[in-house]
Structure formats: C-alpha cells, structure tokens
Amino acid sequence: NRDGNDGEGGQEADEAHGEEGLGAVAGFECPSGADAGVWQLEHIRHFTMELSALAVTLNSECTSVTCPKMKATDEWMYLCAAHKQPQECSAMDYIIHTLDGTCSLLTSAKWFPSRSHIPDSSLKYFQSIARRLYRILSHTFFHHRATFDAFERKHQLCCRFVAFAKFFDLIPPKLLIIPESAFDPSTTQQ
Numbered sequence: 001n002r003d004g005n006d007g008e009g010g011q012e013a014d015e016a017h018g019e020e021g022l023g024a025v026a027g028f029e030c031p032s033g034a035d036a037g038v039w040q041l042e043h044i045r046h047f048t049m050e051l052s053a054l055a056v057t058l059n060s061e062c063t064s065v066t067c068p069k070m071k072a073t074d075e076w077m078y079l080c081a082a083h084k085q086p087q088e089c090s091a092m093d094y095i096i097h098t099l100d101g102t103c104s105l106l107t108s109a110k111w112f113p114s115r116s117h118i119p120d121s122s123l124k125y126f127q128s129i130a131r132r133l134y135r136i137l138s139h140t141f142f143h144h145r146a147t148f149d150a151f152e153r154k155h156q157l158c159c160r161f162v163a164f165a166k167f168f169d170l171i172p173p174k175l176l177i178i179p180e181s182a183f184d185p186s187t188t189q190q
Contacts, residue, residue, distance in 0.1 A: 094135075
C-alpha cells in the first residue's frame with residue numbers, strides 16, 4: 001500500500017473475506033474505529049479479485065463471437081466506459097476493461113492516496129464501480145447460466161456482492177436485475 005499502513009478497516013476486510021470469501025450471511029457493518037471508506041474500498045477490491053477469477057472461468061465460452069456485445073437481457077446493453085467516448089465492446093473486452101479500470105482507479109494515488117483514510121471526494125466512485133462490476137454478474141447470469149450457477153454455488157459471489165451493494169446503497173434497486181432466487185443460498189447449495 002502507498003502509505004505503509006493498512007489502516008483500520010483494511011485488515012479487517014482482508015480477514016473477513018479470507019480464503020473462501022466473506023460468508024453470504026456476514027454483515028457489512030464497519031468495525032468500530034475503522035474508516036468506513038476504507039472498509040468499502042477493501043470489499044470492492046476483494047470483489048474485483050473474485051470477479052477476475054470469474055472472468056478466467058468465462059474466457060473459453062464468452063468470446064467476441066458468442067458475445068459480441070456486453071448485454072444482460074435484450075433491454076440491457078452496456079457501453080464500455082474505458083474509451084474516450086463510451087462504445088460497444090464484446091462482453092469479454094468489456095469485462096476485462098472494467099476490471100482493469102477498477103484496479104487502476106482503486107490504486108490511483110490521486111483518488112485513493114492512502115489505505116487508512118478515503119477522501120470524501122473519492123467516495124463518489126464506489127457507485128459507478130459497483131454498477132459496472134454488477135454488470136459482469138448480470139451478463140454471466142443471463143448468457144452463461146451454467147457457469148454462473150457453478151461459480152455461485154462455490155463462492156456465493158453474487159449473493160455477497162448484492163448484499164454489499166444494498167447495504168451501502170451503491171446500486172439502485174431497479175438496476176439489480178438478477179432474480180434473488182438465483183443466488184439465494186438455500187437454492188444454490190447442493
């Protein structure tokens with residue numbers, strides 16, 4: 001980290017995710033004395049790493065031929081913000097651009113100069129990051145359902161990510177288009 005201090009919140013978030021990820025039923029309350037911005041940043045950082053693992057899993061089936069546009073449903077087509085002007089990308093390019101852009105932003109010394117405190121002016125990025133990361137999950141759900149289901153059974157990523165986004169009001173409910181029954185632990189466990 002840039003300032004040599006994980007700060008209050010960073011280490012706790014690291015520990016909360018652990019090897020198997022934060023349990024779907026775990027709360028997202030910021031620990032006493034921890035910086036709430038750092039707490040959110042560390043969770044987003046972990047979700048980004050987990051979504052990178054999902055991207056690797058999708059690599060052979062989500063190609064520019066099978067998924068030439070980043071879509072969830074026919075109503076939800078997403079433009080890639082990694083370009084000077086937002087434009088259409090294949091789904092995999094969009095996923096890679098989104099993950100790369102998120103990593104670049106979260107490690108930006110300009111916007112996140114310290115992992116012990118997040119400036120108020122940087123908190124605004126969490127909503128756009130969360131919306132874009134969620135699109136990876138929604139594309140996977142609607143276009144690669146078997147992969148989504150297998151990944152969700154093992155990691156409960158969508159369940160945890162949606163709970164996190166709701167807890168911090170990062171994504172408006174109308175944009176949460178994956179049915180909750182798809183990631184309800186009682187229906188996704190074998």
